[in-house]
Amino acid sequence: MGAHRTRREHSIVAAFEGEIVMLPPGPKGKLLSGNISAYEKDRLGFIVESSREFGDVWMFDRRIAVAAAPGAADEVYRRTYRDFVPDRNFLHRRQKEDPKLQEQWAHSRASRMRGMRPKALQAKVPILAGAITEHLDTWAADGTLDVVPDMRKLTSQLGARLCFGQTDAAIVAGGEQDLFWALLPVIASPVDVPPWVPTRRNRKVAAANRELERRIQTVIDRRRAEQRSAEDDLLSIVMTPTGRSGQLDDQLICETLIATMLAAQGAPAPGMAWIFHLLAEYPGVQDQVAAEALRVLPDGPDIRWEQSGKLTFTEQVVKEVLRLWPPNWLSGRQVVRRTMVGKYDLLPGMMMMVAPYVIHRDSRWFSDPETFKPDRWKKGGETEDLPECAYAPFGAGPLICMGLAWSMIEMTLLTAMVVRRFRINAVPGCVVTPDASREITPSGLRLRFTERKGSLGTGPSARQVQAAE
Ligand code: HEM
Numbered sequence: 001m002g003a004h005r006t007r008r009e010h011s012i013v014a015a016f017e018g019e020i021v022m023l024p025p026g027p028k029g030k031l032l033s034g035n036i037s038a039y040e041k042d043r044l045g046f047i048v049e050s051s052r053e054f055g056d057v058w059m060f061d062r063r064i065a066v067a068a069a070p071g072a073a074d075e076v077y078r079r080t081y082r083d084f085v086p087d088r089n090f091l092h093r094r095q096k097e098d099p100k101l102q103e104q105w106a107h108s109r110a111s112r113m114r115g116m117r118p119k120a121l122q123a124k125v126p127i128l129a130g131a132i133t134e135h136l137d138t139w140a141a142d143g144t145l146d147v148v149p150d151m152r153k154l155t156s157q158l159g160a161r162l163c164f165g166q167t168d169a170a171i172v173a174g175g176e177q178d179l180f181w182a183l184l185p186v187i188a189s190p191v192d193v194p195p196w197v198p199t200r201r202n203r204k205v206a207a208a209n210r211e212l213e214r215r216i217q218t219v220i221d222r223r224r225a226e227q228r229s230a231e232d233d234l235l236s237i238v239m240t241p242t243g244r245s246g247q248l249d250d251q252l253i254c255e256t257l258i259a260t261m262l263a264a265q266g267a268p269a270p271g272m273a274w275i276f277h278l279l280a281e282y283p284g285v286q287d288q289v290a291a292e293a294l295r296v297l298p299d300g301p302d303i304r305w306e307q308s309g310k311l312t313f314t315e316q317v318v319k320e321v322l323r324l325w326p327p328n329w330l331s332g333r334q335v336v337r338r339t340m341v342g343k344y345d346l347l348p349g350m351m352m353m354v355a356p357y358v359i360h361r362d363s364r365w366f367s368d369p370e371t372f373k374p375d376r377w378k379k380g381g382e383t384e385d386l387p388e389c390a391y392a393p394f395g396a397g398p399l400i401c402m403g404l405a406w407s408m409i410e411m412t413l414l415t416a417m418v419v420r421r422f423r424i425n426a427v428p429g430c431v432v433t434p435d436a437s438r439e440i441t442p443s444g445l446r447l448r449f450t451e452r453k454g455s456l457g458t459g460p461s462a463r464q465v466q467a468a469e
Contacts, residue, residue: 182208
């Protein structure tokens with residue numbers, strides 16, 4: 001955030017159950033609409049500016065507080081399920097009110113996490129590489145691409161394979177995209193209409209959700225009928241009873257896998273689009289990624305973890321892009337009991353928003369924070385001793401992103417595989433703006449992908465490409 005301006009950190013004094021409490025300070029806003037119109041005009045700008053002015057914890061309005069520094073973010077993340085509960089997504093709100101469902105979701109999470117252990121995921125690199133190659137084969141040798149929808153399609157297919165394996169992913173494929181597109185206007189809307197209100201949008205979401213549940217149930221029934229229980233995917237893991245939670249019911253299995261599939265493309269798709277955008281803006285960095293890919297990856301699509309795990313510079317690029325453009329730029333929690341964050345009181349019923357976007361652009365934690373510098377992530381670099389939650393694109397604490405390890409493997413490999421095969425260039429006249437109506441997305445982004453000379457369609461020969469450049 002550059003140099004910090006003089007801060008107005010005077011707390012707001014209020015009364016709660018007969019006691020004086022000190023709420024965080026914040027912008028006053030307009031008499032009737034508060035800060036909504038300023039926020040809607042420029043969401044990112046408003047959050048950054050207010051954090052500069054009012055400090056590490058501040059109030060958006062009487063109901064919503066914002067954590068804009070690592071210490072405050074760490075407290076909120078780690079005290080989730082104690083002082084805070086997650087602000088549940090639109091589809092699965094009933095979980096918030098029902099402690100039994102919360103417990104079952106926690107068990108499902110624990111099961112899915114077993115399938116997301118780095119070792120289990122590293123074994124999936126050949127499958128990932130194969131699917132990425134198939135997708136890149138559909139690109140023109142020299143063409144302009146609408147990057148975000150294309151990446152949604154790909155990351156969604158990769159997520160479906162993670163959840164349902166090679167064979168059964170096809171049964172589910174597409175259903176989750178329909179649900180995503182039905183959900184988009186509902187989630188992006190500033191007006192919160194509960195799912196049970198039969199608006200046209202809500203009915204569309206409900207229909208797409210039912211269809212996806214039906215497809216997943218088909219896969220579950222088939223696996224039971226064919227006694228296929230040892231598939232190498234998340235469905236198989238959540239279908240296996242555990243000593244602690246027994247057998248999860250089918251409805252819960254469907255819900256948790258739908259949540260996983262939606263998350264598997266919700267953040268990675270815009271994340272990948274930002275990566276390609278920045279590589280087009282910084283051709284020198286793109287050349288370094290290409291050189292690394294040619295050095296460590298074998299020719300063609302047969303790639304294993306032993307090779308892709310050596311893409312260290314490419315991984316630095318991914319980390320740096322997620323610092324500048326963390327797709328989940330705000331994470332919400334509800335305050336469930338009177339508590340404190342930093343020196344301020346928070347009261348039950350309030351919302352607490354953690355703002356990684358602000359923290360990631362604060363010069364107290366990152367030098368020259370607005371600049372794209374992948375080298376800050378190299379071994380022994382400036383990020384080695386960051387405080388907890390100074391970098392948290394995947395959140396932290398009990399709700400930390402389940403897809404962290406998967407995303408890092410997927411995004412690093414995908415970046416390297418694209419760049420070794422295509423040169424990425426900006427399209428003249430294309431104006432890119434960050435859209436923060438949900439995950440931050442480079443709206444309007446189109447890029448030109450030109451196959452490098454000597455590329456062989458299903459993956460270039462390293463020697464050919466090196467010789468050509
Ligand atoms: C760029 C990639 C990704 C980013 C930046 C990201 C970020 C996040 C963040 C910040 C949260 C926590 C939200 C909170 O604290 O309230 C989260 C939760 C979650 N993420 Fe990701 N995510 C990514 C990719 C993925 C992928 C690929 C998957 C699945 C394969 C996934 C599955 C999930 C799930 C299921 C949750 C909810 C966890 C729970 O409720 O227990 N994410 N993600």
